[in-house]
Amino acid sequence: MKLLKYLIYVLIAAFFLIQFIPANLPENNNDLSRDLVVAERAPDKVKQILSKACYDCHSNQTNYPWYSYVAPISWLVSRDTRIGREELNLSDWSDLSKRKKIKVLNEMAEEMEERNMPLKIYTVIHRDAILSDDEIKTVTDWTESVSAGILGD
Amino acid sequence: MKRLGILLVISAFTIAVFIQMNITGNTTSATTDEVKEGYKFPKKVKAVIDKSCYGCHSEKGKSDDAKEALRWDLMDEYDKSKLVSVMDEIIEVVEKQEMPPKKMLEKKPDLKPSEKEYETLAKWAEKEADKLLD
Missing domain, CATH: 1.20.5 (Single alpha-helices involved in coiled-coils or other helix-helix interfaces)
Structure with missing residues (x-):
């Protein structure tokens, strides 16, 4: 019993101590000039879906809730956001070549249709990021039309 | 008569x-x-594909992941945007020499393309993508 008490004290102390380890959450940036939804003039519906399901990890406009500042969750959020932006940062859309743009649009549609994205670990908390079939179709119809526009079709 | x-x-x-x-x-x-x-490949390119890619990325491949990512034998069925995506992916994969997978090369080192063969494939993919984007 004494041991259990001791263990709880240690855990609480550890919890406070780890708060001092910097999480290095990737910084946000409000420059929207090269952003996908701005550059390609996405309709509001598409904007809303991308914003709630993709932009937390795949843009420089991450919405950090209060618990994302609390270790060890902060470490996880920091890691996932960094990896997400490295993989694809929709805030840098205009920097991509035509070829890359078409691939990104294709992959966005595929990942959503196969429900690989958004990740389960994200939708566990962000319930509104679980997209309906209609929402997915709204996005994939749009990505297709943007792609066709780039191809000049 | x-x-x-x-x-x-x-x-x-x-x-x-x-x-x-x-x-x-x-x-x-x-x-x-x-x-x-179907899709027309230049001879040199086809030789590289046959040697290093076709075993997994065609009907006869055993891995579903590989077949889902790319099917050389179905390329004529891909639409324009899918083709551009595939070409871009080929260029990327070749640049990093990510394919054939290391595990596969451990078993079958002969599948590894030479530097020249990698280049042939990348250059071809770039040209194809440019043509599609014209």
């Missing part, structure tokens, strides 16, 4: 049937060839 006449008619008939058969036969084979030909 009568017999000769009958013989002539029969031979003429047979020849006519043969000609017909050949014509029909030719047309059929021409059509099927065209369908089967």
Whole structure:
């Protein structure tokens, strides 16, 4: 019993101590000039879906809730956001070549249709990021039309 | 004289049937060839694909992941945007020499393309993508 008490004290102390380890959450940036939804003039519906399901990890406009500042969750959020932006940062859309743009649009549609994205670990908390079939179709119809526009079709 | 006449008619008939058969036969084979030909690869490129890629990225491949990512034998069915995506992916994969997978190369080192073969594939993919984007 004494041991259990001791263990709880240690855990609480550890919890406070780890708060001092910097999480290095990737910084946000409000420059929207090269952003996908701005550059390609996405309709509001598409904007809303991308914003709630993709932009937390795949843009420089991450919405950090209060618990994302609390270790060890902060470490996880920091890691996932960094990896997400490295993989694809929709805030840098205009920097991509035509070829890359078409691939990104294709992959966005595929990942959503196969429900690989958004990740389960994200939708566990962000319930509104679980997209309906209609929402997915709204996005994939749009990505297709943007792609066709780039191809000049 | 009568017999000769009958013989002539029969031979003429047979020849006519043969000609017909050949014509029909030719047309059929021409059509099927065209369908089967599919996407056109330059010889050098095809050699690299056959050697290093086709085993997994075609009907005969065992890995579903590989087949989902790319099917060389179905490339003629891809639409323009999918083709551009595939070309971009090929360029990326070749640049990083990510394919064939390391595990596969441990088992079958012969599958590894030479630097020149990698380059052939990348250059071809770039050209194809440029053509599609023109």
